[in-house]
Amino acid sequence: MNLGLRIKKIIFIGQDKSSEVNFNKAVQFVHGASNTGKSLLVEAIDYMLGKSSLRQVIPQSASYNEIAMQIDLDGKPFTLFRKWPSTDFEVYSEHIYSKDESKFFNYYRVKNATKKFDTITDFYFQNLPRPTILANLFGEKTSLTIRLLSRVFISDEEKIIGTKSPIVGGDSNENSKNKYVFKYLLTGKDDSEVKVITRGKEFQSEKRGQIDVLEDVVQSLALGLNFPDESIDSLDDRRARLDTSLAELLTTIDDSQEQLSEIVSEKKIVSQLLMTASERLNTIKANLENFGILERLYLTDIDRLSSQEEAAFLLRVGHYSECYFCGKKPESICDDLSDLDMLAKASKAEIVKIKSKYFELSDTTAGLERQKTDLCLGIDSLEKKLTYLDAQAERRAPSLKLEDNNLSEIRKERASVQSDIKLNKQINLFRKRLQEAELNTSPKQYKSEEFYPEIEATASFCEIYSEILAAINFPGEHKVEFDTKNTDVVIDGVPRDLNGKGVRAILHSVFKIALLIHCKRNNLYHPGVIVLDSPLVTYRDPLKSKHGELEGDEEEMAKTNLSEHFLNFLHSIGHMGQFIIIENIDMPEGLRGVIGVETFYGKNVTAGQRKGLL
Structure with missing residues (x-):
């Protein structure tokens, strides 16, 4: 306030x-x-x-x-x-x-x-x-x-x-x-x-400093020229000639690439088929390895259950006499024998189930083995075809490679010419500003x-x-x-x-x-x-x-x-x-x-x- x-x-x-x-x-x-x-x-x-x-x-x-x-x-x-x-x-x-x-x-x-x-x-x-x-x-x-x-x-x-x-x-x-x-x-x-408004000696000092800076910029830009002796008009003519050569070479390269296009397309298809077959073969091999492990587990379980059934049978033989080991009478042994009988029956039933799965697994494994054999033959055929296509492409590549090298050289020269044209325009712009700075007079005060x-x-x-x-x-x-x-x-x-x-x-x-x-x-x-x-x-x-x-x-x-x-x-x-x-x-x-x-x-x-x- x-x-x-x-x-x-x-x-x-x-x-x-x-x-x-x-x-x-x-x-x-x-x-x-x-x-x-x-x-x-x-x-x-x-x-x-x-x-x-x-x-x-x-x-x-x-x-x-x-x-x-x-x-x-x-x-x-x-x-x-x-x-x-x-x-x-x-x-x-x-x-x-x-x-x-x-x-x-x-x-x-x-x-x-x-x-x-x-x-x-x-x-x-x-x-x-x-x-x-x-x-x-x-x-x-x-x-x-x-x-x-x-x-x-x-x-x-x-x-x-x-x-x-x-x-x-x-x-x-x-x-x-x-x-x-x-x-x-x-x-x-x-x-x-x-x-x-800058005035008097201060203005002249700033003007001299501005001129020095502009001169340094012009000199610095000139050092970056690839063709320092050529004018912008000359560079424009050179760029036009390079553009013509570039267009002609691109046409030649297009023709060469067209001849290779069918080979390249077929190579892509064969490569894709080969990659798909290889991936499928690897999957089958992995499954076969896993199925082998499972088959061995099935056989182990069958052996264990068979042993279990046989032991139950032997324990039931002669069960009406007194037990030689524990001294039990026949009437006290009957309950235990009943349990052994149930165990033997359960073992038989489980063996039947496992054998059923084992046979199914064997059929599946056999089918995979057949697929594996077919895939190996197919992969071998695809690899031979790919080798053949590579040889075809390689016979046609040298001329295309030479044309690519020529294209790279022309593009490089054209980029240098284009850079010089741009630098020359900047140099001309700064030279203009330099002349304007030299012509500047002390500004007048406001009215x-x-x-x-x-x-x-x-x-x-x-x-x-x-x-x-x-x-x-x-x-x-x-x-x-x-x-x-x-x-x-x-x-x-x-x-x-x-x-x-x-x-x-x-x-x-x-x-x-x-x-x-x-x-x-x-x-x-x-x-x-x-x-x-x-x-x-x-x-x-x-x-x-x-x-x-x-x-x-x-x-x-x-x-x-x-x-x-x-x-x-x-x-x-x-x-x-x-x-x-x-x-x-x-x-x-x-x-x-x-x-x-x-x-x-x-x-x-x-x-x-x-x-x-x-």
């Missing part, structure tokens, strides 16, 4: 003393006499936003050596401390007046982050994805920084009355970046997709109009600008057009920079305010703070002000109560942001108590009044 920045208080810290300015309300009006530190206040805010240095513009500043600024960043309170001078920041959580180690947040540097220290931009943008901004029309880029952004929402007195675009900074080297920061705020689109903001965005901005002019009772019809070339506005047909100082100042201020409202209405990022030094300079005293007498358009505006309408309008949009106004003129009486006021009385100070900033 990005709620933006709100400055709550700035504190100048010295040895055993301090001086502070509160910014408690959405609109804070700081005014007073000249040389009371108003400009220093603006510069101090900028200093706490990462400006490299802070001038000692008033004598009193010499006794202060540090500045603290209490802020709310995205709704969270922080206090920043920075020595005067220094390039480092100490940041603490919450709003504090002195450093409390228990609330220490982090150290930051003005620029050039290290492994241990981030930049002050990293602090202020901790909740903002860093957009990529164009640095120039060569497509070179930079990241948005708090310094670039500060030029959009802070305007010192010199800048606010100047003729340059309100978003252009004082450093001409930064003007392009300033314009692209404005474009980003206006559209929400960064420049990360813009292609970088500025390629990066103008979209018309829809500038139209919305101009509409808001016109609304503000009407709200503050600015004289005229309030017709606003956007000058994309100068990144400025044209009011009722008059460019902003052609007006007098005071009118330029108020129109500069409206520019900054309109941008903030545009961003808020379109849910685009804006820090939400605007600091304006002397936006109402039109209402200066011509005799006392360093800006001298009023010009014609300034005199007309000075007769109106635009200053009161201007401040009242800022109060009405206080929910959108924070507005800090630094002025030499007095506060319009009708707004006292409505907006925050801080007065520096200068030499005319009386008891209970504040003389100046420090």
Whole structure:
């Protein structure tokens, strides 16, 4: 969530003393006499936003050596401390007046982050994805920084009355970046997709490198040529001749192969029959071997059962006398003899079954033996026929083999020719690219109009600008057009920079305010703070002000109560942001108590009044 920045208080810290300015309300009006530190206040805010240095513009500043600024960043309170001078920041959580180690947040540097220290931009943008901004029309880029952004929402007195675009900074080297920061705020689109244009010496170096690489490629490809002295046309002729020879030889080979086709076909049939017969013979041999084993088992079982029957018969002979071995009487032997009788009968029956199976097996074995004999005779005949066919084919093969060898040689030569044709085409292509590279000149930078903001965005901005002019009772019809070339506005047909100082100042201020409202209405990022030094300079005293007498358009505006309408309008949009106004003129009486006021009385100070900033 990005709620933006709100400055709550700035504190100048010295040895055993301090001086502070509160910014408690959405609109804070700081005014007073000249040389009371108003400009220093603006510069101090900028200093706490990462400006490299802070001038000692008033004598009193010499006794202060540090500045603290209490802020709310995205709704969270922080206090920043920075020595005067220094390039480092100490940041603490919450709003504090002195450093409390228990609330220490982090150290930051003005620029050039290290492994241990981030930049002050990293602090202020901790909740903002860093957009990529164009640095120039060569497509070179930079990241948005708090310094670039500060030029959009802070305007010192010199800048606010100047003729340059309100978003252009004082450093001409930064003007392009300033314009692209404005474009980003206006559209929400960064420049990360813009292609970088190589320029100057870097381009010449890349060009030389590209030429060297292409020359190496051409030389490398040329080494792979089989016929380096022949042109593509010559190679095409050779390929055509080889194609003709190849076609003729293929016809001859087809004729020779046709003569062999019958032999080859018959060989296939004979080979298949031989393979089938051999497989059948192997199967019969395996079965005969198994049947032999089974036949021997049958004979063994018959011998065992015959012995068993004979033993039973002998045991039954003379069973009416007393048993010679055990002494049993005939009446006790009868049961045992009955069992022996049953055993003898069972043995006879089993012998009959086995003999039946044995005879069946013998018949089957005899049949297999006959098949085996027939197969052996058939296999012998097939082998003789296959030998005969091989001899026939071999007598016809030498001529076909020679033709195949010739075919291989022609195909090999044709492949080499075809390869050379392809390589020559690649060589010609790279030679063309080499010539194009040598003819290349340094590319021109992009045209500025390629990066103008979209018309829809500038139209919305101009509409808001016109609304503000009407709200503050600015004289005229309030017709606003956007000058994309100068990144400025044209009011009722008059460019902003052609007006007098005071009118330029108020129109500069409206520019900054309109941008903030545009961003808020379109849910685009804006820090939400605007600091304006002397936006109402039109209402200066011509005799006392360093800006001298009023010009014609300034005199007309000075007769109106635009200053009161201007401040009242800022109060009405206080929910959108924070507005800090630094002025030499007095506060319009009708707004006292409505907006925050801080007065520096200068030499005319009386008891209970504040003389100046420090």
